[in-house]
Amino acid sequence: MKYYKIIIAFIVIGALILLIYSMFDINCYNFKIIDVSIRKINFYDPSNLKKNKNYYEIKLIPEYCNCKKVFMGGKIEAGMDGIIENVEKITVFDSLRHDITPSIKGWDYSERFNMTGKDSTRSHEFYTHLNLQEMVNLINNRDRNGVGFRVKTPRLFYIESDSPLPKKIKINFSTYSIEKNVEESKIMIIYKINSKGFYNVFLNHKK
Numbered sequence: 001m002k003y004y005k006i007i008i009a010f011i012v013i014g015a016l017i018l019l020i021y022s023m024f025d026i027n028c029y030n031f032k033i034i035d036v037s038i039r040k041i042n043f044y045d046p047s048n049l050k051k052n053k054n055y056y057e058i059k060l061i062p063e064y065c066n067c068k069k070v071f072m073g074g075k076i077e078a079g080m081d082g083i084i085e086n087v088e089k090i091t092v093f094d095s096l097r098h099d100i101t102p103s104i105k106g107w108d109y110s111e112r113f114n115m116t117g118k119d120s121t122r123s124h125e126f127y128t129h130l131n132l133q134e135m136v137n138l139i140n141n142r143d144r145n146g147v148g149f150r151v152k153t154p155r156l157f158y159i160e161s162d163s164p165l166p167k168k169i170k171i172n173f174s175t176y177s178i179e180k181n182v183e184e185s186k187i188m189i190i191y192k193i194n195s196k197g198f199y200n201v202f203l204n205h206k207k
Contacts, residue, residue, distance in 0.1 A: 028064035031079035031151060033087070035061035038169045039183040041156070044118065044191045052161050056104075057126070057188060058135075058169065059154040077149060082142035088172040090132045094164035103163045104132055107202065110145070112153065113195035123194065126156045 041055040064078040092101050106128035114123050127145055129135040135155060139146035145153075159166065170179040193199040 025070050025075045026067055027070050027076050028067040028078040029081040030066040030084040031062035031064045031082075031147075032084050033060050033171060033173070033178065034063045036169055036171055036178050036180055037061070037183060038092075038166060038180065039186045039188060041188045041190055044189060053158040054161055054165060055156065055158045056166060056182075057154045058157060060151055062151050079151065080148045082147045083139055083151075085173050085175065086140045087136045088174060090136055091170045091172070092132070092166045093168045093170070095167040096164075097168075098164065100159070100164055100166065101132055103159050104157050104166070105159070106130055106134075106155070106157045107198070109198055109201050111195070111197060112145070112150075113193070113198035115190045116192040116194055118189035118191050124154070124188070124190070126154050128156045128198075132157075 037057075037059045039057050041057050043055065062079060065084060066081070090101070091099055092104050094100050108130055109128055112125055112127055114125055116123050127150075129138065135146075139151065144150065166182050168179060168181050170177060193202060
């Protein structure tokens with residue numbers, strides 16, 4: 001009987017420890033950019049209305065940091081306090097290492113929008129910015145669309161078809177930099193723009 005009481009006591013203590021442990025949440029308040037990708041996007045466009053532009057997806061990969069255990073504090077979205085080290089600049093180069101950043105442009109549209117892939121079964125969310133500097137400012141200023149999980153949302157940009165094509169992207173910070181080539185083998189095919197607001201901006205956009 002004595003041994004049964006000891007076993008029961010251990011079970012109760014273990015259950016209490018697990019219960020207390022489950023009341024702790026790990027919240028990560030900031031993030032650091034650890035990688036970037038850039039790839040071409042082709043639109044399924046039989047009308048040929050948009051063949052005068054080349055489209056690209058730029059995606060930032062964050063690592064969430066400044067994490068703390070909080071007792072019964074509630075789980076919050078990671079990275080909501082913003083980037084831990086500001087972006088100094090984002091530069092895009094062509095195959096000759098010429099800076100073509102001024103040629104990388106976007107749309108005056110601040111909402112997140114949705115597009116469907118070629119197989120029509122998977123949707124993709126994007127943001128866009130007038131240019132790369134606007135994207136940098138949005139992240140550094142801790143804008144809602146540049147913090148938390150939204151910093152991972154891909155950005156859609158374009159370059160005129162008569163301009164040199166992007167070959168490499170580089171992000172500079174004060175203590176480090178990240179440089180990546182365009183992912184030539186990973187072209188995304190977009191079949192349909194689902195968000196009506198962005199579709200109207202996209203369709204009526206002029207050079």
